[in-house]
Amino acid sequence: MVFNSLSFLLFFTVVFLIYWFPLKNTTKGQNIFLLLASYFFYGYADWRMLPLLIIATLIFFYLGKAISGAKTEKQGYWLTFAGVALGVGTLLYFKYFNFFIESFASLFNAIGLQTNLHTFNIIMPLGISFFTFRLLSYIIDIYRGKAEPTNDIIAFGAYVAFFPCLLSGPIDRPAFVKQLQAKREFNYEQAIDGCRQILWGLFKKVVVADNCATYVDKVWGDIGGQTGSTLVLAAVLYLFQIYADFSGYSDMAIGVGKLIGFKIADNFKFPLFALNIADYWRRWHITLTQWLTDYVFMPLNIKFRDWGNWGMILSIVITFVLIGMWHGANWTFALFGLYHGLLYIPLILSGAFFKKTKLKTNKLGLPVAKDFGRMILTFVLVVIGLILFRADSVGQTLEYVSSICDFSILKGPWLINRLYYIPQFIFIAIMMIAEWQQRTKEHGLVLDQIPSKILRYCIYGILVILLIWVGGHAETFIYFQF
Amino acid sequence: MEKNQILAEVQEIFREVLDNEEIVLNDATTADDVEEWDSLTHIQLIVAIEKHFKIKFTSKEILSWQNVGEMIDCIARK
Numbered sequence: 315m316v317f318n319s320l321s322f323l324l325f326f327t328v329v330f331l332i333y334w335f336p337l338k339n340t341t342k343g344q345n346i347f348l349l350l351a352s353y354f355f356y357g358y359a360d361w362r363m364l365p366l367l368i369i370a371t372l373i374f375f376y377l378g379k380a381i382s383g384a385k386t387e388k389q390g391y392w393l394t395f396a397g398v399a400l401g402v403g404t405l406l407y408f409k410y411f412n413f414f415i416e417s418f419a420s421l422f423n424a425i426g427l428q429t430n431l432h433t434f435n436i437i438m439p440l441g442i443s444f445f446t447f448r449l450l451s452y453i454i455d456i457y458r459g460k461a462e463p464t465n466d467i468i469a470f471g472a473y474v475a476f477f478p479c480l481l482s483g484p485i486d487r488p489a490f491v492k493q494l495q496a497k498r499e500f501n502y503e504q505a506i507d508g509c510r511q512i513l514w515g516l517f518k519k520v521v522v523a524d525n526c527a528t529y530v531d532k533v534w535g536d537i538g539g540q541t542g543s544t545l546v547l548a549a550v551l552y553l554f555q556i557y558a559d560f561s562g563y564s565d566m567a568i569g570v571g572k573l574i575g576f577k578i579a580d581n582f583k584f585p586l587f588a589l590n591i592a593d594y595w596r597r598w599h600i601t602l603t604q605w606l607t608d609y610v611f612m613p614l615n616i617k618f619r620d621w622g623n624w625g626m627i628l629s630i631v632i633t634f635v636l637i638g639m640w641h642g643a644n645w646t647f648a649l650f651g652l653y654h655g656l657l658y659i660p661l662i663l664s665g666a667f668f669k670k671t672k673l674k675t676n677k678l679g680l681p682v683a684k685d686f687g688r689m690i691l692t693f694v695l696v697v698i699g700l701i702l703f704r705a706d707s708v709g710q711t712l713e714y715v716s717s718i719c720d721f722s723i724l725k726g727p728w729l730i731n732r733l734y735y736i737p738q739f740i741f742i743a744i745m746m747i748a749e750w751q752q753r754t755k756e757h758g759l760v761l762d763q764i765p766s767k768i769l770r771y772c773i774y775g776i777l778v779i780l781l782i783w784v785g786g787h788a789e790t791f792i793y794f795q796f
Numbered sequence: 797m798e799k800n801q802i803l804a805e806v807q808e809i810f811r812e813v814l815d816n817e818e819i820v821l822n823d824a825t826t827a828d829d830v831e832e833w834d835s836l837t838h839i840q841l842i843v844a845i846e847k848h849f850k851i852k853f854t855s856k857e858i859l860s861w862q863n864v865g866e867m868i869d870c871i872a873r874k
Contacts, residue, residue: 459860607835615839616855626839668836 315358317512317566318520318785325355326570333574334500341497345468348494348574352475356441359481363439370404371474373397374449378463381456394457401450408438413643441481443640447605448474452488454609461488469494478570482563484581485601498575507760508572510774514759515565517777518558520785522745525738526555533728534704537714542723545714549697552704554742557586560599565757584753586746587681589671589688591657591695602640606633623662630662631655641703646711650702657695741780802849802868809844813837823865849874 315322329351337343357364377397384390406414452470455461464470473491533540533548540548564581571578579601588594595603611633618625631652638651661667674682681689705711745758752758759777761770807821814832827833833841845867846852851874861867 458856460862612835612838612859613855615835616842616858619839619843626836668840670831 315355317563317570318516321358325351325358326573330573338500341495342468344498345466345472345494348477349468349472349475352472352477352480355477356475356480359440366404366439366442367445367475368471370401370445370449371471372467373400374452374474375464375467375470378453378456381453382463390457394453397453398450401446405442405446408442410639410643417645444483444485445474445480447485447602448487451485451605451609455488464491464495466491466495476571476576478567478576479578482560482567483599483601484564484567484579485605486579490576493576500575504572504575508569510759510761511565511569511572511757513569513774513777514757515562515567515569516781516785518562518565518745518758520562521741521780523555523559523562525741525784526551526558529735529738530555530704537710537717540717541725541728542718542720543725543727545718546723547727549701549714549718552700553586553693553697554745556700556703557582558745561585568757580756584749586693587673587689587750587753588692589673589685590661590666590692591654592661592667593671594692594696595654603637606637606640610636627659627662630658634658644706645708646702646705649708649711650699653699653702737784741784797872799868799872802871803864805848806845806864806868806871809848810841813840813844821864823863823868825864826862845871 315325329347333344333347337347353364353368356367374397377393381390381393381397384393452461456463469491472494473486473488476486476490479486530548530552533544537545561582568578568580581599581601583597583600585594585597588597611629614629614632615626618629621628632655634651634655635648636651638647638649638654641647641650658667673685676682680686701714702708702711705714748758752760759774761773764770764773803821803823807819810819810821810830810833811817814830814837816830816832819830827838842853842858849871851871853870857870861870
């Protein structure tokens with residue numbers, strides 16, 4: 315059930331009404347209802363995976379208590395270790411098992427050994443990477459003394475399966491359980507802001523991302539038949555697509571959370587305006603990078619701390635390969651992570667990594683030339699990385715890059731229909747201009763600087779008309795597959 | 797060594813590593829209170845503190861501190 319579908323609208327209307335009317339005065343009742351609604355939401359996508367989610371929730375709930383009550387430091391360590399092994403093991407089995415078998419088989423074949431390894435028909439549960447990370451952070455934080463185990467299994471279950479974030483994040487931390495235990499009052503301002511954020515998310519997803527997808531998918535479907543300039547255009551459009559798709563999804567999730575009284579963690583902070591790669595990753599998929607910073611990068615960096623900058627580089631490269639692999643079982647994702655990790659090396663060695671980057675603007679409110687240049691460079695580096703990300707195989711990436719480096723790059727790019735694409739570029743421009751104006755705000759549609767109510771409503775109205783005009787079919791989200 | 801003495805020396809290390817002479821620490825100070833103190837500079841601070849006091853922290857100790865006070869207590873125990 316995607317957010318931009320009628321079935322979700324129906325589902326959420328029912329949830330909203332029951333949650334705020336009959337259950338208004340009972341936090342416990344609201345939480346039980348949220349848990350059941352979340353399980354229904356998950357089961358609606360694939361009911362066969364519901365038992366896994368419930369069993370994993372129960373195991374980690376009791377594991378948290380056991381770690382907290384451990385009699386010795388060693389016992390706590392081993393219980394946490396067992397939990398991490400279980401969580402990571404489940405993820406490896408469902409997501410990477412066939413990948414490892416295929417990789418081993420091709421390795422053995424390459425060195426001349428005949429193998430008889432078979433892959434299995436494993437169905438990957440939706441959202442597994444997201445809820446496993448929520449479960450893992452719970453037990454690790456308890457072990458580190460940063461969180462207390464909860465006695466409230468309903469609130470814990472609702473934290474793990476919270477339907478706005480279940481399939482594609484943001485990945486909230488165990489402190490979210492406290493929000494679930496606190497009494498929620500309906501806040502009109504917050505609810506209206508939630509609606510605005512959902513509207514902005516819908517615009518990015520339905521109007522920008524899904525339309526970019528039409529072009530990008532056509533080009534990727536026939537790389538060999540395209541001119542170099544077409545491939546460059548498709549690569550650039552893919553960055554706009556994936557940004558609008560995933561940040562649009564996150565805006566919608568956060569907006570839905572606001573409507574039922576929750577503050578979900580921010581996931582994007584206008585990454586297309588980043589001044590270098592480190593700045594980009596501080597703004598892109600923030601809850602994932604922050605998660606890996608706390609639980610992978612920091613422990614590694616502490617271990618390698620006596621090796622100076624090279625210890626840090628090693629920690630970053632390992633973390634980024636894992637970030638890449640988190641997206642799926644394919645060498646392209648590992649190389650995507652490695653590519654980004656390596657891009658940190660000049661930043662670390664030059665010391666730029668440790669300096670906070672502050673964007674400077676000129677009198678017109680535009681970035682100064684130097685910062686604009688840095689923005690474009692970062693943009694180009696990210697676009698190049700996304701070729702690896704989008705490709706099905708390393709071979710396809712090479713085909714794509716070598717086809718770009720061709721004399722056909724001098725010809726104009728192919729456009730399916732010129733009239734169709736002019737609005738598309740206008741939509742991207744609207745998104746970029748609006749987000750540039752709003753870059754210090756929480757999302758793209760906080761219009762408190764516009765005093766005229768009529769003007770604000772006109773803007774909302776135009777966005778709704780665009781949604782109806784351009785949209786009309788519920789496309790799924792790129793990040794559901796991760 | 798007195799905790800106050802440790803706090804004064806740690807504050808000096810913070811000022812030097814983070815290149816900000818205005819940093820004032822107390823037991824309740826956290827990374828949220830000092831702009832330059834993030835997950836990256838944290839490691840630089842730890843290396844400088846270990847070198848200064850000639851001690852070695854364990855990974856778990858480093859990852860469990862919630863504020864400067866807990867870090868000072870840990871140094872005092874060494």
